[in-house]
Amino acid sequence: MANISIKNVTKSFGAVKVIKGVDLEIKSGEFMVFVGPSGCGKSTMLRLIAGLEDITSGTIAFEGKVVNALAPSDRGIAMVFQSYALYPHMTVYQNMAFGIKLGGATKEEVEKRVRIAAEMLQLTPYLDRLPKQLSGGQRQRVAIGRAIVRDPKVFLFDEPLSNLDAALRVATRLEIAKLHHSMNNVTMIYVTHDQVEAMTLADRICVLRDGYIEQVGTPLELYEKPNNLFVAGFIGSPKMNFLNGKFAAPYKANSIGVRSEHLEFVAKGGWPGKVIHAEKMGSDTYSFVDLGMTEPAIIRETGTSRHGVDAKVSLAPMKDKVHRFAVDGKSI
Amino acid sequence: MSSVPENGTPIRNELFAGRVRSAWLFLTPMIVTLLIVAAWPLSRSIWFSFSDASLGHFRDAQFYGIKNYFKTITMDSGAIHHFGVLVDPAWWNAVYNTFRFGIVSVTLETVLGLAVALVLNANFKGRGFVRAAILIPWAIPTVVSAKIWGWMLNDQLGIFNDILLRLHIISEKIAWTADSNYSMFTIVMVDTWKTLPFMALLILAGLQQIPGDVYEAAEVDGVHPLSVFWNITLPLVRPALMVAVIFRMLDALRIFDLVYILTPNSSQTKTMAVISRENMFDFDKLGYGSAESTVLFLILLITVIAYIKIGRVNLEGNN
Ligand SMILES: Nc1ncnc2c1ncn2[C@@H]1O[C@H](COP(=O)(O)OP(=O)(O)OP(=O)(O)O)[C@@H](O)[C@H]1O
Ligand SMILES: [Mg+2]
Numbered sequence: 001m002a003n004i005s006i007k008n009v010t011k012s013f014g015a016v017k018v019i020k021g022v023d024l025e026i027k028s029g030e031f032m033v034f035v036g037p038s039g040c041g042k043s044t045m046l047r048l049i050a051g052l053e054d055i056t057s058g059t060i061a062f063e064g065k066v067v068n069a070l071a072p073s074d075r076g077i078a079m080v081f082q083s084y085a086l087y088p089h090m091t092v093y094q095n096m097a098f099g100i101k102l103g104g105a106t107k108e109e110v111e112k113r114v115r116i117a118a119e120m121l122q123l124t125p126y127l128d129r130l131p132k133q134l135s136g137g138q139r140q141r142v143a144i145g146r147a148i149v150r151d152p153k154v155f156l157f158d159e160p161l162s163n164l165d166a167a168l169r170v171a172t173r174l175e176i177a178k179l180h181h182s183m184n185n186v187t188m189i190y191v192t193h194d195q196v197e198a199m200t201l202a203d204r205i206c207v208l209r210d211g212y213i214e215q216v217g218t219p220l221e222l223y224e225k226p227n228n229l230f231v232a233g234f235i236g237s238p239k240m241n242f243l244n245g246k247f248a249a250p251y252k253a254n255s256i257g258v259r260s261e262h263l264e265f266v267a268k269g270g271w272p273g274k275v276i277h278a279e280k281m282g283s284d285t286y287s288f289v290d291l292g293m294t295e296p297a298i299i300r301e302t303g304t305s306r307h308g309v310d311a312k313v314s315l316a317p318m319k320d321k322v323h324r325f326a327v328d329g330k331s332i
Numbered sequence: 333m334s335s336v337p338e339n340g341t342p343i344r345n346e347l348f349a350g351r352v353r354s355a356w357l358f359l360t361p362m363i364v365t366l367l368i369v370a371a372w373p374l375s376r377s378i379w380f381s382f383s384d385a386s387l388g389h390f391r392d393a394q395f396y397g398i399k400n401y402f403k404t405i406t407m408d409s410g411a412i413h414h415f416g417v418l419v420d421p422a423w424w425n426a427v428y429n430t431f432r433f434g435i436v437s438v439t440l441e442t443v444l445g446l447a448v449a450l451v452l453n454a455n456f457k458g459r460g461f462v463r464a465a466i467l468i469p470w471a472i473p474t475v476v477s478a479k480i481w482g483w484m485l486n487d488q489l490g491i492f493n494d495i496l497l498r499l500h501i502i503s504e505k506i507a508w509t510a511d512s513n514y515s516m517f518t519i520v521m522v523d524t525w526k527t528l529p530f531m532a533l534l535i536l537a538g539l540q541q542i543p544g545d546v547y548e549a550a551e552v553d554g555v556h557p558l559s560v561f562w563n564i565t566l567p568l569v570r571p572a573l574m575v576a577v578i579f580r581m582l583d584a585l586r587i588f589d590l591v592y593i594l595t596p597n598s599s600q601t602k603t604m605a606v607i608s609r610e611n612m613f614d615f616d617k618l619g620y621g622s623a624e625s626t627v628l629f630l631i632l633l634i635t636v637i638a639y640i641k642i643g644r645v646n647l648e649g650n651n
Contacts, residue, residue, distance in 0.1 A: 052548055073554025085545035090568045098563070099553030150553070 002026040002062045002094070002153040002187055003078065004049065009058035011044055018044050020211035028063075029185040033198045035234070036208035042191040043082075044282055045208070046156050049189060050079050062154070078147035079156040082163070086131040086138045092118075093127040096146045117145040120182075121175065136322075137168040144179070157190040161197065169197075195237050199223075207231050229329040232257050238286065240323070241297045247271065253324035253332060260286060262321035263299040265307065270316035275299070275307050289315060359640045364445040374629070380622035387616050400623035418622045424598060427631070428609040433603065434584035437520045437527075442577055445525065445531030450565075452532065453539045464644070470529040480520045485509055485594075515595045523590055527583070530578055538572020539565070567635070578636060585632055604628045 011019035026032050030152065047053045052073035059066050063113040067075050086095050096114045105113070121141040121146075130137055139158060145217045147155060157176070161169045177200070180188055184221050187189060190196055198205050199219045207214040211287045215227040215236075226232035233239050236259060244255035276296055277288040285305040288296040299315060307313050326331045381400055385393035402416035417423050452463055469477065484492050487507035496502045508518045542565065550560050574588040595601045602610075608628060609647070612621030 050552065052551065071554070072552045079549070079552045081545050081549065083545050085543070085549040087546060087549070087564060099550075099555065101554070102555055102559055146549075146553075298520070307334065 004187065004189075005061045005064075006049070006153065007059045007061070009048060009050055009060060010056045011041075011053065012056045018055075019048070020210075022213055023229055024206060024213060024216065024237075026187060026189065028187055031180050031188045031190065031201055032201040033205045034189065035193060035198045035205055035206060036214075038193065038195060040208045041211045042193075042208055043158055044156050046189060046191050048152075050077055050156050051075055054250075071260060073095070076153040077156055078152035078154075080140075080143045080147050080158065080160045082159040084131070084143045084163075085292055086139060091128050091130055092134070092145075093144050095131070096140055096149050097124045099146065100149055111188035113149045113151070116144075117148040120148070120179075121145050125170075136165075137172060140164060140172060141175070144175070148179070148183075153187065154190040155186055157188070159191055159193070161192070161194070164322055169194075171199060171307065174179040174200065195235070199235075205235075207234060225331070226323065227331055229255070229257070229325050232323055232325075232331075238298050238300075242295075243297070247266055247291075247293075248324075251322055251324050252315075253326045254327045256317075256323060257323040257325065258297075258317040260298040260300040262318045263315050264318060265299070265301075266314050266316045268314065270314040271297075272312070272314050274309045275309050275313055278305055278309060280304065289313060291315070369497035377622045380507045380619055381626045383619050385443060385618040385622070387613070387618055390618055393527075393619070396619060400619045401627075416619065422599075422602075422607060423604075423627075426602050426604045429551070429601060430585055430587070430603040430605075432631055433516065433519060433523075433587065433601070434581060437523045438580045438584050440520065440524050441527055441531045441580060443530055444575065445535050445576070446573070448528065449539055452536050455550065463536075466529045468529075469526050472526075475528065475593060476591040477526060478522065478590050481525075482509065482594055485518060487511075494633035509595045510598070512598055515598045515601045519590060519594060519601050522594065523584070523587070526590075527580060529631050531580060534576035534579070535569060535573060538569040538576075542568045571645075574643050578639060578645065581639065582632060582636065585635065586628065589590060604631070 002056065004024075006022055006024040006026075009019060009022045022045065031294070033139050034045060036042055041323075044053065048055055052069065054173075055068050058067055061067060063076060067254070072079075085097065090098060093114055096117060097110050100113060101110050114122075114127075118127055122153040123141055123145055123146060126134060126138060126142075131142065134142065140163070144160070160176070161172055164172060166204060176190075180186070181203075190197075190201060202219055204216060204218055205222055206216045206254065209230055215222060215231045217225075219235075220234045222231060226235060229242070233242070238260050240259050242255055248254060248256045271291050273289040273291040275287050276290050279286040283302065284302050285303070287299050287305050287307060289299060291295050297315060326332050334591065354404050377583040380390065380393065382396060382398065383390075383393035384396040398416075400416060402414065402418045405413045405415065407413065452459065452466070472480075484490050487493060487505050492507075492508065493502070493505045496506070506514060508514050546558065546564060546568075550564055553637070555563070586605050587603055588609065589602050591603055592609075596606075604624065605628065608624035610619045610621075611617045611624060615621075
C-alpha cells in the first residue's frame with residue numbers, strides 16, 4: 001500500500017517541455033488509469049513515477065516521503081513494459097526469479113514466490129522455456145509474473161496489452177482486474193489509449209493532454225460530467241455528437257454535446273435531417289444523420305432501426321442529457 | 333536435392349526450382365572467384381608439399397611422397413635419423429610461438445576491446461567522432477605501422493626508450509625488438525594497438541543489438557551494475573564476441589607482416605607463416621615450405637572447428 005502524491009511536476013527533454021505541471025493524488029490501493037492521445041506524456045509520467053527519468057521540477061512522494069532522488073529499485077515498484085522487456089537469454093523461471101534472487105531472498109523463498117505467480121498466471125507448463133519460444137500473450141504474462149514476484153507496493157503498466165490480439169486483450173484484461181482484486185491494497189497505475197480498458201479497469205481515470213491533466217475522476221464521472229470539450233470528446237465511443245450555432249443557441253451555450261444513446265427519433269419538432277448510413281452491430285444500430293453540419297450526428301437504437309438509409313427523420317436530445325460548453329470549451 | 337514431395341503441387345515445385353536456379357545464379361560468381369583465388373593456390377601448395385619443388389624448378393617438380401613431412405635416413409654407420417616438418421624442432425618452436433602469441437594477444441584484445449566497446453556504447457558528446465577516430469590504427473597498413481613502431485622502439489634512437497628513461501621507469505635503454513626477453517612482448521603490444529579498434533567495433537555492434545528496455549527492467553529489479561554486466565550484457569553480447577574472437581584468432585595464427593618487419597630473426601617470435609616463407613624463399617626449399625604451409629592450414633582448420641564446436645558458435649545467424 002502506498003499513496004502517491006505528485007506535486008507540480010514538470011519534465012523537459014533538453015529544450016522540449018513534455019510534462020508541464022501535473023498535480024495528482026493517487027490513493028493507496030487505487031487503480032488509476034492514464035489516458036490521452038499519443039504523445040501527450042503518459043509514458044513519461046509513468047517513467048517519472050518509476051524513477052527511470054529524472055524529474056525536472058516538482059516532487060513525487062510515496063506515503064509522504066519524497067522519492068525524487070530514489071533509485072527505481074528502492075521505490076517498491078514493479079513495472080510491466082509495453083515491449084515486455086524480458087531477459088531474452090533466461091527461461092521463464094529465471095526471468096521471474098532473477099530480480100528477487102539478487103535481492104537476497106533464500107532459494108526456497110524464490111522458488112515459492114515464482115511457483116505461486118506462475119500458477120496464478122497459468123505459466124507453470126512454460127517455466128523452462130525461453131521467451132522466444134512463447135506467444136505474445138504468454139510473454140506478457142511472464143512480464144506480469146516478474147512484476148508480481150517482486151511483491152511491489154505500486155504496479156506500473158505501460159500499455160501492457162497493446163501488442164495482443166482482440167481476444168487475448170479481453171482475457172488478459174480480466175487477469176489484470178482479478179490481480180488487482182487479489183492483491184489487496186496494491187496501487188496500480190495503468191497507461192492505455194484503449195477506451196474500454198480505461199473504463200472497465202479504472203477506479204479513477206486521469207485524462208492527459210499535451211503535458212497537462214484535463215480531468216481526473218471515476219469512469220462514470222468523466223462520462224457523465226466531462227469538464228470540457230476535450231474530455232467529452234475523448235471519453236466514450238462512439239464520440240459525443242457536438243453541435244453549435246442554431247443548435248446550441250436555445251441552450252444558451254456556444255456549443256452542445258449529446259451522446260449517441262441520448263438522441264432519439266421524434267415524430268415532429270426536433271432537428272430535421274436525413275439518414276445517410278447505418279451500422280448494424282446486432283444488438284444496436286448506429287444511424288448517421290446529416291443535420292446540415294460538417295459531421296453527421298450518430299444516434300444509437302437498440303435492435304434494428306425503423307429508418308432505412310435516405311429516410312427523412314427528426315432528432316431530439318433526451319431531457320437533461322445535453323452537455324453545454326462555453327466559448328473556451330469549458331462545461332457550463 | 334529437390335526431391336518431389338508426394339503431395340506437393342506442381343506450382344510449388346516450379347517455385348522451388350526457380351528459387352534454386354536464382355540461388356545458383358547469385359552464388360556462381362563467388363564460387364568461381366573462390367576457386368581461382370583460394371582453391372587453386374591452396375591445391376598448388378599442397379601439391380608442392382608432396383614434391384621436390386624449388387624456386388628454380390617448380391613446373392617440372394617431381395612427386396616426392398611424404399618426404400617433406402617425414403623421412404628416415406639410415407647412415408652407413410647404422411645410425412637412424414629422422415627429417416621432415418613433423419620432426420623439425422624449428423617448426424614446432426614456431427607453432428609454439430604462434431599459439432603463445434595468438435592466445436595472449438587475442439585474450440588481451442578481447443578484454444580491452446570489450447572495455448572500449450562498453451565506453452563507446454555509453455551516451456556522451458562527440459561519441460561519433462571518437463568511434464571514427466579509434467579506427468585509425470586499424471586503417472593504417474600493417475607494414476607502415478610496423479615500420480613506425482620499429483622506429484619508435486629503436487633501442488638507440490627510439491622515442492619509447494627516451495620517454496621511459498626520462499620518467500625513470502627504466503634505467504638503461506632496452507632493445508625492444510632485438511632482445512629475446514622483450515621481442516614477444518613487443519609484438520603482442522603492437523598487435524594489440526593495431527587490432528583493438530576492430531575488436532571494439534565488432535563488440536560494439538553486438539552491444540547495440542541489446543534492447544535498452546532490458547536494462548530498464550534490470551534497473552527496476554534493482555540489479556547491481558556488476559551483476560547486470562555478468563548476467564545480462566555478457567550473455568547477450570556473447571554471440572558477437574565469439575564471432576569476433578574467431579576472426580581475430582584466424583588472423584593471429586597466420587600472423588606474418590608484423591613479425592617479419594619488427595623482429596625478423598628472433599627465434600622467440602618466429603611464427604608458422606614466417607618460418608614457412610623463410611624455407612620457401614630464403615632457403616629455396618619450396619617443397620618443404622609448402623609442407624609447413626599445409627600443416628599451418630590444417631592446424632587453423634582444426635583450431636577453428638574445435639572452437640566452433642566447443643564454444644557452440646552460431647555462424648548461421650538463426651536463433
Ligand atoms: N527521451 C526523450 N527525448 C526527447 N523527447 C522525448 C523523450 N521521450 C519522450 N519524448 C517526447 O515526449 C512526448 C511524450 O512522450 P510519451 O512517450 O510520454 O507519450 P505517450 O503519451 O506515452 O504516447 P504514446 O501513446 O504514443 O505512447 C513526446 O512528444 C515525445 O516525443
Ligand atoms: Mg507511451
